[in-house]
Amino acid sequence: MPVADLVPIEWPSEWQDPALLQLLAGSPVNCLLLAKDVPAGLRAAAEAGGLACPPPPAWKSWKEIDWSAKAGPVCIGDGVWPELSMKGADAGQDSTGSGPTGAPWLDANGWLIRLARARAAGRPVWLRSDPPDKSENLNTENYLLAQSEAAAFGAVRPLWIAPAHARQVAAGNPAVQAQFKRLLANLAWHQQRREWSQWPVLARLVIASDFAGPNEYTASETLLLAARRNLSFQPVETARLSAATLHGRRALLYLDTQRMPAATAAVVQPFVESGGLLLCLKASAGALKGLRPLAETHPRFALHACGKGRVAVCSGEWDDPYMLALDTHLLMSRRYDAVRLFNSGSLSYIHTASPDGKRWIVQMLNYARRGAAHQVSLQTWQKVQAARFHSPELPQPQSLELHREPGQQEVYLPTFKVYGAVELEITPHA
């Protein structure tokens, strides 16, 4: 079975009885990640049932991945359990931690999956994380969020349940078994819509770096914080920057501290001259020709014209990734945000477009794992013919009424606890 088609489960060590394989009947799970001491009979029964039982994946920190490998999945072992972070919250108080964005902080993996997919160049990305403290307290929505997050961003997260829950499933607890079935159904739902996460991300911004060595911290933190701002971006390794990767973009954030190589500058120069925005350090700005200082001032950048475009040269070092993400967004302008969400403080999203450009999909994850106090709305300045809402929480996709205002259109979304996707049929340009 091709590795790209594997749908794995971390088979609980509590499940020793081969009869428990029946739990997977009718589900998309086709691969068991077995512990070393698993009974031989269980493995044999699984393989006899057509389930793949590959050797344990070589889980690694994302910082230690060999990105140059040509085959096999990228196995990131240090993801996080996705949730609305309680870090910094006072014990006993009904409050949550807040990041530098002012919005609630989210423990999220989207940025990391995006980075891994960009660097892995076609290899499947697998992701896991250590079980959270008191894993017995995880509820169904916790598991659903972990699954749905990985699926939305295009990674594989092996199905895992806490030992306490695995024991209850094995003991025949009907409520817990029903919850496990929901996880399998959720997996199946996402499997049927895999193409959404394979479509190109609609991003006006390219964030370029070698993501290594002295650039690793700033680059990764900038991706993380750009994602939290719901600033849509495409990470690109510096060495892979090309006219194609810059085609259709508005801005390039070039993060490497080393001077931009001449070959890269040869790609970036026409991008800027034709109207693009480049943000970079002084060393890299020196690789471009024809910069003219602009009268416009900025507290952290010196602004230059270059052809029809602009070059924003950081006045010092990259010392605050949050401010960098913010400055990038503002220098590029929110005008180029393809969609805008309201009442979305606990949401992150990924926005992809079908290869023919006729369908947009905005997949949203709700890290609060409960329905919002106020409904979420989605606004776009793109002309839309029809909209539908998809969620495993609904039996059928739901048509959404389009609310048309001059210059913009909105859809009001049904309440969803964990995951919802808006499908927009785009009006072709006349």
Add this chain to the structure above:
Amino acid sequence: MRNHPCPGLSRRNFLAAAGAVSAVPLLGAPSSAPAAPVAIARCPDYGAALTPTLKTMMDQLGGLAKLVGGKTVTIKINLTGSPNQRLGNIPAEHAQYTHPAVVGAVVRLMGEAGARRIRIAEGCFSSSDPLPEFIMDAGWDPTHLLNAASRVEMVNTNLLGSYKKYARFVTPKGGHIFPGFDLHPAYEECDVLVSIAKMKEHATCGITLAMKNMFGGTPLTIYGDNAGKDGPDENGTQGGRGTIMHAGARGPAKTAPQENDPKSSRQDTYRMPRIVADIAAARPIQIAIIDGIYTMAGGEGPWNYGRLKPMRPGLLVAGANAVCTDSVGAALMGFDPMADRGTAPFERCDSSLRLAEELGVGTRDLSRIEIAGLSIKDAAFRIRA
């Protein structure tokens, strides 16, 4: 109370009523505070009738040309809270934000009246973003406002930008809480300050109208939750104004005027109405406009708890004195502007109308306020219905 359909005030009266701060003792006879006419108009929505209705109202108040011709105007709008936050699906401008159509209409009228320079100002919530970018997050297109007249700018008054220092405004009679404020120079450089508010209730002030709107003009770098201690912190714009202003947990940046009595009550329902009155006295509003076309009931934003709901009173209110205008606004909402703590809308708080009146900003006595256009009786509704 007189219903004055078209008073045609003289410019002298107009300006005197707008900016005058009388020498009334802090707790002196309130009835001697200045009075100025207030115009009330019905406007069912933000469509084609809006600009002509506003023009008529301004004419009823004496005409804009005399007031703003050749002058610099700063228009403080009300964008309270995050632009991302809505009451259900309702766009912010239909609930808690000043509607951009009202702002655009006022800008256009100011331009037509010969204003030399127009600045749209707001101290954006938890943000140092340029105002045009901030409002894009609400789904607005700033170019509509920037093109409504010539020489229109937008400024986020939370931080200095290209300026070197904040402007100092002294509160007459020493103020209730603050003897003065340091504000963005946009509030000093203008000849005419316009406050365009939304007609709403407020959790800690009972009502929020033209005076309370100016609370958002206090720069976060000095009065915000992450303000500098010794001086303004131009990077300290994250958070709101809860720590220093609402709660009094610490003082503003030391370069700014400090509280008169740091041992006074720390209750926000005591502090906030007083601070609102102090600001109104320190930097008087020349034209107060209240957008009551669409609004919300139950609080000032979706973050309030309780009986929040959208409303469409279909009203516009404008006047040359903020206390008078807000008093009429309160009356239109179904409240008695002479009410004080313990009586609606001030069940839990003191009345900023009384406190501003005590500072001599203007009268809240409806019997002294000329009404143009609709009468209060004909226009009043019950926001708590």
